[in-house]
Amino acid sequence: GLEVRLASRPRGWPIPENFDIAEAPVEPPGPGQLLVHNEIMSVDPYMRGRMNAGPSYVPSFEVGKPLEGGAVGEVVADASGRFQVGQKVVHPLGWREYALLDAKSARVVDPDAAPLGSYLGVLGMVGLTAYVGLFDVAGFTPRDIVFVSAAAGAVGSLVGQMARLRGSPRVIGSAGSAEKVRYLNEELGFDAAFNYKDGPVVEQLRAAAPDGVDVYFDNVGGDHLEAAIDLLNEHGRVACCGAVAQYNVPDPPPGPHNMFKIVTKRLALRGFIVGDSARRMPDLLHEVGGWLRDGRLRERQTVVNGLRNAPDAFLGMLRGENIGKMLVTI
Numbered sequence: 001g002l003e004v005r006l007a008s009r010p011r012g013w014p015i016p017e018n019f020d021i022a023e024a025p026v027e028p029p030g031p032g033q034l035l036v037h038n039e040i041m042s043v044d045p046y047m048r049g050r051m052n053a054g055p056s057y058v059p060s061f062e063v064g065k066p067l068e069g070g071a072v073g074e075v076v077a078d079a080s081g082r083f084q085v086g087q088k089v090v091h092p093l094g095w096r097e098y099a100l101l102d103a104k105s106a107r108v109v110d111p112d113a114a115p116l117g118s119y120l121g122v123l124g125m126v127g128l129t130a131y132v133g134l135f136d137v138a139g140f141t142p143r144d145i146v147f148v149s150a151a152a153g154a155v156g157s158l159v160g161q162m163a164r165l166r167g168s169p170r171v172i173g174s175a176g177s178a179e180k181v182r183y184l185n186e187e188l189g190f191d192a193a194f195n196y197k198d199g200p201v202v203e204q205l206r207a208a209a210p211d212g213v214d215v216y217f218d219n220v221g222g223d224h225l226e227a228a229i230d231l232l233n234e235h236g237r238v239a240c241c242g243a244v245a246q247y248n249v250p251d252p253p254p255g256p257h258n259m260f261k262i263v264t265k266r267l268a269l270r271g272f273i274v275g276d277s278a279r280r281m282p283d284l285l286h287e288v289g290g291w292l293r294d295g296r297l298r299e300r301q302t303v304v305n306g307l308r309n310a311p312d313a314f315l316g317m318l319r320g321e322n323i324g325k326m327l328v329t330i
Protein backbone atom coordinates (compact mmCIF):
# COMPACT_ATOMS: atom_id res chain seq x y z
CA GLY A 1 0.00 0.00 0.00
CA LEU A 2 0.96 3.65 -0.41
CA GLU A 3 2.48 5.56 2.48
CA VAL A 4 3.72 9.11 3.01
CA ARG A 5 7.23 9.32 4.49
CA LEU A 6 9.27 12.15 5.92
CA ALA A 7 11.98 12.60 3.27
CA SER A 8 13.83 15.39 5.09
CA ARG A 9 13.25 17.78 7.98
CA PRO A 10 11.80 21.18 7.02
CA ARG A 11 13.20 24.45 8.27
CA GLY A 12 10.38 26.97 8.38
CA TRP A 13 7.49 26.15 6.05
CA PRO A 14 7.57 22.53 4.79
CA ILE A 15 8.02 22.07 1.03
CA PRO A 16 6.91 19.13 -1.19
CA GLU A 17 10.47 17.73 -1.14
CA ASN A 18 10.15 17.07 2.61
CA PHE A 19 7.59 14.35 1.79
CA ASP A 20 8.05 11.09 -0.12
CA ILE A 21 5.09 9.00 -1.30
CA ALA A 22 6.05 5.36 -1.79
CA GLU A 23 4.69 1.83 -2.00
CA ALA A 24 5.31 -0.44 1.02
CA PRO A 25 4.62 -4.19 1.33
CA VAL A 26 1.50 -5.15 3.30
CA GLU A 27 2.48 -7.62 6.06
CA PRO A 28 0.03 -9.91 7.86
CA PRO A 29 -0.51 -9.14 11.57
CA GLY A 30 1.72 -10.91 14.11
CA PRO A 31 0.55 -11.91 17.62
CA GLY A 32 -1.28 -9.02 19.32
CA GLN A 33 -1.47 -7.09 16.07
CA LEU A 34 -4.17 -5.83 13.76
CA LEU A 35 -4.16 -4.90 10.06
CA VAL A 36 -6.38 -1.96 9.14
CA HIS A 37 -7.32 -0.54 5.74
CA ASN A 38 -7.41 3.19 6.36
CA GLU A 39 -10.36 5.21 5.05
CA ILE A 40 -9.86 8.70 6.47
CA MET A 41 -7.03 10.47 8.31
CA SER A 42 -6.40 13.64 10.21
CA VAL A 43 -3.85 16.38 9.53
CA ASP A 44 -3.05 18.41 12.66
CA PRO A 45 -0.78 21.31 13.60
CA TYR A 46 1.19 19.21 16.13
CA MET A 47 2.52 17.11 13.25
CA ARG A 48 4.65 20.09 12.21
CA GLY A 49 6.43 19.90 15.58
CA ARG A 50 7.05 16.18 15.13
CA MET A 51 8.87 16.92 11.84
CA ASN A 52 11.60 18.70 13.83
CA ALA A 53 14.44 16.87 15.56
CA GLY A 54 14.91 17.19 19.31
CA PRO A 55 13.01 16.34 22.47
CA SER A 56 9.34 17.21 22.90
CA TYR A 57 6.23 15.71 24.46
CA VAL A 58 5.88 13.25 21.56
CA PRO A 59 8.76 11.57 19.69
CA SER A 60 9.96 13.16 16.43
CA PHE A 61 9.04 11.54 13.11
CA GLU A 62 12.01 9.65 11.69
CA VAL A 63 13.44 10.57 8.30
CA GLY A 64 12.70 7.78 5.80
CA LYS A 65 9.81 6.42 7.89
CA PRO A 66 6.09 7.03 7.36
CA LEU A 67 4.44 9.94 9.16
CA GLU A 68 1.91 9.13 11.89
CA GLY A 69 -1.39 10.58 13.04
CA GLY A 70 -5.02 9.80 13.81
CA ALA A 71 -6.93 7.69 11.29
CA VAL A 72 -10.07 5.58 10.99
CA GLY A 73 -10.21 2.41 8.92
CA GLU A 74 -11.62 -1.08 8.60
CA VAL A 75 -10.11 -4.16 10.23
CA VAL A 76 -8.94 -6.55 7.48
CA ALA A 77 -7.09 -9.06 9.68
CA ASP A 78 -6.78 -9.54 13.43
CA ALA A 79 -4.28 -11.67 15.33
CA SER A 80 -5.10 -10.24 18.76
CA GLY A 81 -8.49 -11.82 19.38
CA ARG A 82 -9.83 -8.36 20.27
CA PHE A 83 -11.41 -7.26 16.96
CA GLN A 84 -13.59 -8.61 14.18
CA VAL A 85 -12.88 -8.22 10.48
CA GLY A 86 -15.07 -5.42 9.12
CA GLN A 87 -15.13 -3.37 12.32
CA LYS A 88 -14.17 0.31 12.04
CA VAL A 89 -11.40 1.45 14.38
CA VAL A 90 -9.70 4.72 15.26
CA HIS A 91 -5.93 4.49 15.79
CA PRO A 92 -2.69 6.50 15.57
CA LEU A 93 -1.21 5.25 12.25
CA GLY A 94 -2.51 7.45 9.46
CA TRP A 95 -0.57 8.68 6.41
CA ARG A 96 -0.74 5.15 4.85
CA GLU A 97 -3.25 2.90 3.10
CA TYR A 98 -2.65 -0.12 5.35
CA ALA A 99 -1.74 0.20 9.04
CA LEU A 100 -0.19 -2.67 10.98
CA LEU A 101 -0.92 -1.87 14.61
CA ASP A 102 -0.51 -3.00 18.17
CA ALA A 103 -4.16 -3.91 18.85
CA LYS A 104 -4.02 -2.03 22.17
CA SER A 105 -3.69 1.26 20.31
CA ALA A 106 -6.97 0.81 18.37
CA ARG A 107 -10.53 1.49 19.54
CA VAL A 108 -13.77 0.41 17.83
CA VAL A 109 -16.04 3.22 16.56
CA ASP A 110 -19.67 3.09 15.47
CA PRO A 111 -20.10 4.18 11.83
CA ASP A 112 -23.87 4.51 12.30
CA ALA A 113 -23.62 6.91 15.26
CA ALA A 114 -21.53 9.56 13.50
CA PRO A 115 -19.58 10.08 10.25
CA LEU A 116 -16.17 8.36 10.50
CA GLY A 117 -14.39 11.72 10.34
CA SER A 118 -16.10 12.87 13.53
CA TYR A 119 -14.03 10.35 15.50
CA LEU A 120 -11.00 12.41 14.41
CA GLY A 121 -12.80 15.65 15.28
CA VAL A 122 -15.51 16.48 17.78
CA LEU A 123 -15.75 12.91 19.14
CA GLY A 124 -11.98 12.44 19.30
CA MET A 125 -8.77 14.21 20.24
CA VAL A 126 -9.93 17.55 18.83
CA GLY A 127 -13.16 17.63 20.80
CA LEU A 128 -11.36 16.52 23.94
CA THR A 129 -8.82 19.33 23.53
CA ALA A 130 -11.58 21.95 23.39
CA TYR A 131 -13.46 20.34 26.29
CA VAL A 132 -10.52 19.90 28.65
CA GLY A 133 -8.93 23.23 27.76
CA LEU A 134 -12.08 25.24 28.33
CA PHE A 135 -13.64 23.44 31.28
CA ASP A 136 -10.67 21.97 33.20
CA VAL A 137 -7.65 24.10 32.33
CA ALA A 138 -9.36 27.50 32.09
CA GLY A 139 -12.00 26.57 34.67
CA PHE A 140 -14.84 28.12 32.64
CA THR A 141 -17.91 29.26 34.60
CA PRO A 142 -21.15 30.55 33.04
CA ARG A 143 -20.19 34.13 33.99
CA ASP A 144 -17.09 34.10 31.80
CA ILE A 145 -16.67 36.14 28.64
CA VAL A 146 -14.61 33.92 26.33
CA PHE A 147 -12.19 34.81 23.54
CA VAL A 148 -10.82 32.07 21.28
CA SER A 149 -8.27 32.36 18.45
CA ALA A 150 -8.15 30.17 15.31
CA ALA A 151 -11.87 30.18 16.07
CA ALA A 152 -13.04 28.75 12.74
CA GLY A 153 -10.62 25.82 13.00
CA ALA A 154 -11.25 22.37 14.43
CA VAL A 155 -10.59 23.08 18.11
CA GLY A 156 -11.57 26.77 18.11
CA SER A 157 -14.99 26.27 16.53
CA LEU A 158 -15.84 23.75 19.25
CA VAL A 159 -14.50 25.93 22.08
CA GLY A 160 -16.78 28.80 21.08
CA GLN A 161 -19.84 26.59 20.77
CA MET A 162 -19.15 24.78 24.07
CA ALA A 163 -18.81 28.13 25.88
CA ARG A 164 -22.11 29.34 24.39
CA LEU A 165 -23.91 26.10 25.25
CA ARG A 166 -22.66 26.24 28.85
CA GLY A 167 -24.02 29.77 29.19
CA SER A 168 -21.24 32.26 28.44
CA PRO A 169 -22.62 35.82 28.23
CA ARG A 170 -20.28 36.68 25.32
CA VAL A 171 -18.19 34.54 22.97
CA ILE A 172 -15.62 36.30 20.77
CA GLY A 173 -13.55 34.68 18.02
CA SER A 174 -10.76 35.66 15.67
CA ALA A 175 -9.99 34.03 12.33
CA GLY A 176 -8.12 34.73 9.12
CA SER A 177 -10.78 35.53 6.51
CA ALA A 178 -14.07 37.36 6.00
CA GLU A 179 -15.74 34.03 5.13
CA LYS A 180 -14.62 32.55 8.46
CA VAL A 181 -15.84 35.62 10.37
CA ARG A 182 -19.23 35.27 8.69
CA TYR A 183 -19.29 31.56 9.58
CA LEU A 184 -18.62 32.31 13.26
CA ASN A 185 -21.26 35.03 13.48
CA GLU A 186 -23.99 33.51 11.36
CA GLU A 187 -23.64 29.75 11.74
CA LEU A 188 -21.92 29.10 15.09
CA GLY A 189 -23.64 31.78 17.17
CA PHE A 190 -20.55 33.76 18.23
CA ASP A 191 -21.45 37.17 19.67
CA ALA A 192 -18.52 38.90 17.96
CA ALA A 193 -15.78 37.89 15.54
CA PHE A 194 -13.01 39.64 13.62
CA ASN A 195 -10.45 38.95 10.91
CA TYR A 196 -7.03 39.33 12.53
CA LYS A 197 -5.59 40.26 9.12
CA ASP A 198 -7.76 43.42 8.99
CA GLY A 199 -5.77 45.35 11.62
CA PRO A 200 -3.99 45.11 14.97
CA VAL A 201 -5.45 42.28 17.06
CA VAL A 202 -5.47 44.40 20.22
CA GLU A 203 -7.61 47.13 18.63
CA GLN A 204 -10.06 44.67 17.12
CA LEU A 205 -10.30 42.71 20.37
CA ARG A 206 -10.89 45.91 22.37
CA ALA A 207 -13.78 46.80 20.06
CA ALA A 208 -15.23 43.27 20.34
CA ALA A 209 -14.86 43.04 24.13
CA PRO A 210 -16.28 46.19 25.77
CA ASP A 211 -16.49 44.33 29.11
CA GLY A 212 -13.12 42.66 28.75
CA VAL A 213 -12.34 38.94 28.61
CA ASP A 214 -12.38 36.38 31.44
CA VAL A 215 -11.11 33.32 29.59
CA TYR A 216 -8.76 33.29 26.59
CA PHE A 217 -8.35 29.98 24.76
CA ASP A 218 -5.01 30.46 22.99
CA ASN A 219 -4.41 28.50 19.79
CA VAL A 220 -2.12 31.07 18.21
CA GLY A 221 0.32 32.83 20.59
CA GLY A 222 2.18 35.99 19.50
CA ASP A 223 0.12 39.15 19.05
CA HIS A 224 -3.09 37.29 19.93
CA LEU A 225 -1.74 36.38 23.36
CA GLU A 226 -0.41 39.89 23.87
CA ALA A 227 -3.82 41.39 22.99
CA ALA A 228 -5.59 38.96 25.30
CA ILE A 229 -3.31 39.87 28.22
CA ASP A 230 -4.26 43.51 27.60
CA LEU A 231 -8.00 42.82 27.57
CA LEU A 232 -8.25 40.14 30.28
CA ASN A 233 -10.13 41.11 33.42
CA GLU A 234 -8.71 40.57 36.92
CA HIS A 235 -8.28 36.87 37.72
CA GLY A 236 -8.62 36.05 34.04
CA ARG A 237 -7.43 32.64 32.83
CA VAL A 238 -5.66 31.54 29.68
CA ALA A 239 -5.73 27.95 28.42
CA CYS A 240 -2.45 27.75 26.50
CA CYS A 241 -3.38 25.18 23.84
CA GLY A 242 -1.12 25.99 20.91
CA ALA A 243 0.96 28.62 19.16
CA VAL A 244 0.24 28.00 15.48
CA ALA A 245 1.57 31.45 14.51
CA GLN A 246 5.09 30.27 15.29
CA TYR A 247 5.20 26.62 14.15
CA ASN A 248 6.76 27.53 10.79
CA VAL A 249 8.91 30.39 12.07
CA PRO A 250 12.45 29.11 12.71
CA ASP A 251 13.28 31.91 15.17
CA PRO A 252 10.04 33.18 16.71
CA PRO A 253 10.07 36.81 17.92
CA PRO A 254 10.18 37.48 21.68
CA GLY A 255 6.93 36.99 23.56
CA PRO A 256 4.41 39.48 24.92
CA HIS A 257 5.70 42.91 26.02
CA ASN A 258 2.97 43.31 28.61
CA MET A 259 3.94 40.46 30.94
CA PHE A 260 3.70 42.65 34.05
CA LYS A 261 -0.06 42.79 33.51
CA ILE A 262 -0.10 39.08 34.38
CA VAL A 263 1.03 40.20 37.82
CA THR A 264 -1.17 43.24 38.31
CA LYS A 265 -4.33 41.51 37.04
CA ARG A 266 -3.53 38.21 38.86
CA LEU A 267 -3.85 36.26 35.62
CA ALA A 268 -3.29 32.52 35.29
CA LEU A 269 -1.74 31.14 32.09
CA ARG A 270 -1.69 27.36 31.98
CA GLY A 271 -0.47 24.96 29.30
CA PHE A 272 -1.89 21.50 28.75
CA ILE A 273 -1.56 18.43 26.54
CA VAL A 274 -4.78 16.61 25.69
CA GLY A 275 -3.16 13.18 25.97
CA ASP A 276 -3.05 13.63 29.75
CA SER A 277 -6.85 13.78 29.93
CA ALA A 278 -8.11 10.59 28.27
CA ARG A 279 -10.17 9.95 31.43
CA ARG A 280 -12.46 12.84 30.34
CA MET A 281 -13.44 11.10 27.09
CA PRO A 282 -16.68 9.64 28.51
CA ASP A 283 -17.73 13.13 29.69
CA LEU A 284 -17.03 14.56 26.23
CA LEU A 285 -19.05 11.81 24.54
CA HIS A 286 -21.92 12.27 26.97
CA GLU A 287 -22.23 16.05 27.04
CA VAL A 288 -20.90 17.14 23.65
CA GLY A 289 -22.17 14.00 21.90
CA GLY A 290 -25.61 14.95 23.22
CA TRP A 291 -25.37 18.50 21.83
CA LEU A 292 -24.28 17.04 18.49
CA ARG A 293 -27.23 14.62 18.34
CA ASP A 294 -29.66 17.41 19.28
CA GLY A 295 -28.27 19.64 16.54
CA ARG A 296 -27.26 22.28 19.09
CA LEU A 297 -23.58 21.96 18.23
CA ARG A 298 -22.26 21.82 14.67
CA GLU A 299 -19.19 20.16 13.32
CA ARG A 300 -17.89 21.26 9.96
CA GLN A 301 -15.19 19.37 8.09
CA THR A 302 -12.97 20.31 5.15
CA VAL A 303 -12.20 17.08 3.30
CA VAL A 304 -9.41 16.56 0.75
CA ASN A 305 -9.52 13.39 -1.35
CA GLY A 306 -6.58 11.04 -1.82
CA LEU A 307 -3.52 10.09 0.23
CA ARG A 308 -1.28 11.66 -2.42
CA ASN A 309 -2.86 15.01 -1.56
CA ALA A 310 -2.28 14.62 2.19
CA PRO A 311 0.90 16.77 2.28
CA ASP A 312 -0.98 19.57 0.49
CA ALA A 313 -3.90 19.21 2.89
CA PHE A 314 -1.51 19.43 5.84
CA LEU A 315 0.15 22.57 4.48
CA GLY A 316 -3.24 24.02 3.51
CA MET A 317 -4.43 23.56 7.08
CA LEU A 318 -1.37 25.41 8.41
CA ARG A 319 -2.12 28.22 5.92
CA GLY A 320 -5.77 28.39 7.03
CA GLU A 321 -7.48 26.77 4.01
CA ASN A 322 -9.75 24.74 6.32
CA ILE A 323 -13.01 25.63 7.99
CA GLY A 324 -13.53 23.21 10.87
CA LYS A 325 -11.57 19.97 10.90
CA MET A 326 -9.19 19.23 8.01
CA LEU A 327 -9.40 15.57 6.94
CA VAL A 328 -8.06 13.43 4.09
CA THR A 329 -9.89 10.46 2.60
CA ILE A 330 -7.57 7.62 1.62
Ligand code: NDP
Binds near residue numbers: 125152241273275319
Ligand atom coordinates in the same frame (compact mmCIF):
# COMPACT_ATOMS: atom_id res chain seq x y z
P1 NDP B 1 -7.09 24.28 13.05
O1 NDP B 1 -8.19 23.51 12.44
O2 NDP B 1 -7.42 25.44 13.89
O3 NDP B 1 -6.10 24.70 11.87
C1 NDP B 1 -5.06 25.60 12.10
C2 NDP B 1 -5.55 27.04 11.88
O4 NDP B 1 -4.58 27.94 12.39
C3 NDP B 1 -5.70 27.43 10.43
O5 NDP B 1 -6.97 27.06 9.94
C4 NDP B 1 -5.49 28.94 10.45
O6 NDP B 1 -6.75 29.61 10.43
C5 NDP B 1 -4.81 29.20 11.80
N1 NDP B 1 -3.52 29.88 11.65
C6 NDP B 1 -2.47 29.49 10.90
N2 NDP B 1 -1.48 30.38 10.99
C7 NDP B 1 -1.92 31.38 11.80
C8 NDP B 1 -1.34 32.61 12.27
N3 NDP B 1 -0.12 32.98 11.91
N4 NDP B 1 -2.09 33.37 13.11
C9 NDP B 1 -3.33 33.01 13.46
N5 NDP B 1 -3.92 31.85 13.04
C10 NDP B 1 -3.22 31.06 12.22
O7 NDP B 1 -6.15 23.30 13.89
P2 NDP B 1 -6.55 22.54 15.24
O8 NDP B 1 -7.89 22.95 15.64
O9 NDP B 1 -6.24 21.12 15.05
O10 NDP B 1 -5.49 23.14 16.28
C11 NDP B 1 -5.66 24.44 16.83
C12 NDP B 1 -4.56 24.69 17.87
O11 NDP B 1 -4.70 23.74 18.93
C13 NDP B 1 -3.15 24.54 17.34
O12 NDP B 1 -2.33 25.52 17.94
C14 NDP B 1 -2.75 23.17 17.84
O13 NDP B 1 -1.36 23.01 17.93
C15 NDP B 1 -3.45 23.14 19.17
N6 NDP B 1 -3.70 21.81 19.73
C16 NDP B 1 -3.22 21.55 20.99
C17 NDP B 1 -3.46 20.37 21.62
C18 NDP B 1 -2.97 20.18 23.01
O14 NDP B 1 -3.05 19.06 23.53
N7 NDP B 1 -2.48 21.21 23.67
C19 NDP B 1 -4.22 19.29 20.94
C20 NDP B 1 -4.74 19.67 19.64
C21 NDP B 1 -4.47 20.90 19.06
P3 NDP B 1 -6.90 31.17 10.04
O15 NDP B 1 -7.46 31.21 8.65
O16 NDP B 1 -7.86 31.67 11.06
O17 NDP B 1 -5.54 31.79 10.11
